[in-house]
Amino acid sequence: MKKLQIAVIFFMAAFCASAQQLKLSAKIEIKLHSSSEQIDHTIFIQLPKSYGKVHTQFPVIVLLDAQDKSLFDYASAAVDRLMFTNDIPEAIFVGVVQSDRAKELSVEKDEASALKFQHFLKTELYHTLQNNYQAGSYFTFIGHSLGGQFVTNAMIDDPDFFRSVISISGALNYPADYTFFKKKVLNGLRNYLIKNQSSVATKQKYYFSAGSDGYQESGFKSGAFTADSLLKQYPNHSLSWQFDFLKGFNHMTTPLQSIPAGLVFVFKDWHFTDSLAMEVLLKQTTDPIDAINKQKDQINKSYTSNLALPYSCYYQFAEFYMQKGDLVNAKIIGRDMVEQYPNDDESYALVGEILLKQGDKTAALRYYRLAQGKSEPGKYLKEISDIESSGK
Template identity: 55%
Template sequence: MKKRYLFTTVLMFIVGTLLAQQVKLNSKITVSVHSVNEDVNRSIFIQFPKDYGKVNKRYPLIVLFDAQDQTLYDYTSSAIDRLTWTNDIPEAIFVGIVQNDRSKELNFERYETSSLQFLNFIKNDLINYLSNNYFLNGYYTLIGHSLGGQFATNAMLTYPETFKSVISVSGALNYEEKEKWFRSKVVTKLNYYLSTRPDSVFAKQKYYFSTGDEGFQDSGFKLGALTADSLFVKYKPNSKNWHFDYLKGFNHMTTPLISIPSGLIFVFQDWHFSETLAMDVLMYEKIDPIVAMQKQLDNIKKMYGTEIALPYNAYSQFENFYFVKGELEKASILANKLIKLYPNDDDSYATMADILEKKGDVKGAIKYLKDAQSKSNLAKYADRILRLNSETSTQFRP
């Protein structure tokens, strides 16, 4: 039986994940997806969580434009990896789109027709391909820098029921006056969108945007971001579903360093199991762990419109909380959830074996230990199985 402790603080909940192996995204694969309207093939990078295919859950999708920019792609991948490890965001499938002609694809202001064709590729061809081949849960986040930020914002305004979550980093919402083709199309659409969209519908939207104030590009682009901020303040002043970061001292190339992790944390803030809630559960015992988890899951479903599993350590540490207190039926509920979510994890089965052994169900404990051993292909459970078999034999000895 593994050692069990009753935590009198939430320290282990907060940093418990640091004691486990860091979640690492798999190396990317490259696929080619055909765009029907454009009649071109597009290169797509796809990265999966480390345990993808070994667990029983579906994942949010995070899409990055301009994946041909290796530093931008690698930084976003690392940010997702780190924030997953710290349980600030859920595990997700990460996709990078290589632009064939980024100006004509991303610049809605100048190339409206070709930009909308590219948008329909994402909404129809790409999402259909990914949904048919991978375990998605239907929640999509778009990340765009510069023209990508302009494009992602327009995607949300054009198809708000599909693209509910957008991170726009130094979005190109404004240009110099000499650019005569610029007509503030996206800002105009944003004004109409915010002024006509009911709060009850907007409540499920997540929009993060940022700008710097240094350098040639952001010194011009900041006007568009500040205008967008004024519109959000005007129409949705009390909403928690938008956030603007004005990054003074940052330029166009450095804003992603702050904005990508900040945007991801903002988007998934309603998924995150906060330290305050963990304290109420483990330290102050203000709320029953199962009740707290169910409330969190219900809120996730309400805010994101789909199910997103809580992190492993939430289930395991709350199960341990019940186990040490002797509330074995409740511990069994969470152990069963662990087995369902992580059917290839030997610790999930060993956890259930602990509970059954404490209940006095030795045969049941042996069964789950054998299951654990079969998942790990290790002999670490052999001695315990042997001991329990010996105890069973002694019980039935005349």
């Protein structure tokens, strides 16, 4: 059964990576200088296709070890699919190519070099994305193996910036004959948890995993179990965490399960669940505006960032009010949608339709013209012509 599951995952990974992406645009490649390391890093950037339409700064998902093409392609496909299904918000996906991963990612073996790379991520990469690519302040870092060791250490070393990390088969433990290994990360995690037991200032999310099979996982999983025990022993109210022990997975297959699972965990407080939508649309036990406002409050508390709710959420709730004949609340949601998606023509057209139903032809005509200005030529000419011919 496990072999079948892995085969299916590999098939889906290959299919998604080769198929046309639905939510992410083509890869942009840039060179970015690291002042702390005095080297240039190759950076891959994929913007959401809604880029420019949404009035928001996008969260950023950063994958380390992007020189591994199959890892980058799979992660890109997973991000794209989860955005499409509204399990995670639309985000900027970034891949960082390691120039020398043994130096840049190994806190245990070369802590000074790892801290220089950490500084590069926090300074040059962060500011470049903020200044040039509409990036917000909420970053999620994904690291596999040495990358998992690195992101775990970064989370405890600089919790205000590395608030959200996904560690996959992190190298948190080594055999006894590895003399360089001093348990820096595990000891650091213990000290961090003890020191910050009552801290709630910084909301952090930590997902980590380990597989059960193979030589490498035999050592790394013990480090993951130790981290799991520490997190249980020293609960921290500002740190939300999840550990997945992946039976039947080895060091090279754990990313296939962990990347989507980790991203879903990180953004679970953003996700507008199907069950909540059912309560609103079918059972009608929850008011749409109340549901939206509560979701926004939850997002602000969890991410201290204004992450836009899914486009479909606004649209279907506005339609729900319209079907009930409640045009006042339909207009409230429609205008909220315009505020979140100010360059989307259908947002303006929806408000125009609501205003027209209310009998306000002048305002409806204005919104349809705004919609026309943001769409392909002629898309709303009929609606505009009908209003003009009927008289304002």
